[in-house]
Amino acid sequence: AALVQTFAQKRHGHISQYRFNPKASCYKVAILGAAGGIGQPLSLLIKMSPLVSEINLYDIANVQEITADLSYCNTPAQVVGFTGSSELADSLKGVDVVVILAGVPPKPGMTWDDLFNTNASIVKSLIEAVADNCPEAFVHIITNPMNSMVPLAAEVLRQKGVYDPKKLFGVTTLDVVRANTFVARKKNLRLIDADVPVVGGHAGITILPLLSKTRPSVSFTNEEVEELTVRIQNAGTEVVEAKAGEGSATLSIAYAAARFVESSLRALDGDADVYECAYVESNLTELPFFASRVKLGKKGVEALIHSDLQRLTAYEAKALEALMPELKASIDKGVAFVQKQP
Ligand code: NAI
Secondary structure, three states: OOOEHHHHHHOOOOOOOOOOOOOOOOEEEEEEOOOOOOOHHHHHHHHHOOOEEEEEEEEEEOHHHHHHHHHHOOOOOEEEEOHHHHHHHHHHHOOEEEOOOOOOOOOHHHHHHHHHHHHHHHHHHHHHHHHHHOOEEEEEEEEOOOOHHHHHHHHHHHHHOOOHHHEEOOOOOOHHHHHHHHHEEEEEOOOOOOOOOOEEOOOOHHEEOOOHHOOOOOOOHHHHHHHHHHHHHHHHHHHHHHOOOOOOOOHHOOOOOOOOHHHHHHHHOOOOOOEEEEEOOOOOOOOEEEEEEEEEOOOOOEEEEHHHHHEEEEHHHHHHHHHHHHHHHHHHHHHHHHHHHO
């Protein structure tokens, strides 16, 4: 039996003979920008999830070959490919989680402003389609500059009358993954045990790892705090420079994004103990969007975890104050992009 089911086949009723077990897997995930550097490994990781019954792969090009390739993996999730804007709406129907990573990655020397100019209109049009076709879905934004893209998406959803702040997430999991890895190595912790909350945003100094809140509890010298903080903030640039024009991180963000999808699906599935850091609408600071640990539930964000922001060290308090103007400017830029459109 053919395992590949293209959108066209599905639309015309030629459903493949592949059947999944509905009891073992139940959620539908759409990946927008699936053919790119992150999209491909992310699709593979999501294909391995027992909680996923269908993965919709959407891109403007090259989706069908990935759909075919991925569908040979004998895991339950059915893979359906959608190419081009005429198939975008169908890629979103009935979806529980939408992951948006369409757009260009940064190249060496590119500023966040350069990146914004290219990616803002892409994200805006994809979110409009989300609003029209799956307004109830959890929306995960990965496209950079994320500090602006999430407020931009919120504004689009608000104008469409379907904004649910509990269901819109900027994926900052990679910052947490990096912080956990660097801290575990430095302090000889077991990788699986290290847990560092990262707050603020997802670019440069707006990324603030709260090392004092590391679990298990460890102490750092001032030099270690400075070194680790700067390393975590600049890890993205390290990869951009190492790839020398070929893009930014792909494998580690695919891993991180898959973890965030899995956490969202566990929350949707009723797991009462799901916590992740994410960049969301927030009242923890004076800024309308802020990354922090959140508790996830069936309806999205159930609670923002404010305790991490209490009893900050002097270094963390100063870094928090320093990041606010930059994060505010990025938020304003995302909102203004939508408001100035006719
Ligand atoms: P890539 O260039 O390899 O892939 C992007 C994909 O988006 C391509 O397949 C392209 O065809 C597709 N695309 C472009 N316009 C589209 C549209 N209108 N509709 C649907 N698909 C469209 O880029 P890569 O490396 O996968 O990065 C994607 C984004 O993720 C970038 O903005 C990058 O900065 C960001 N990123 C975010 C991270 C995070 O931690 N949040 C980490 C690393 C990258």
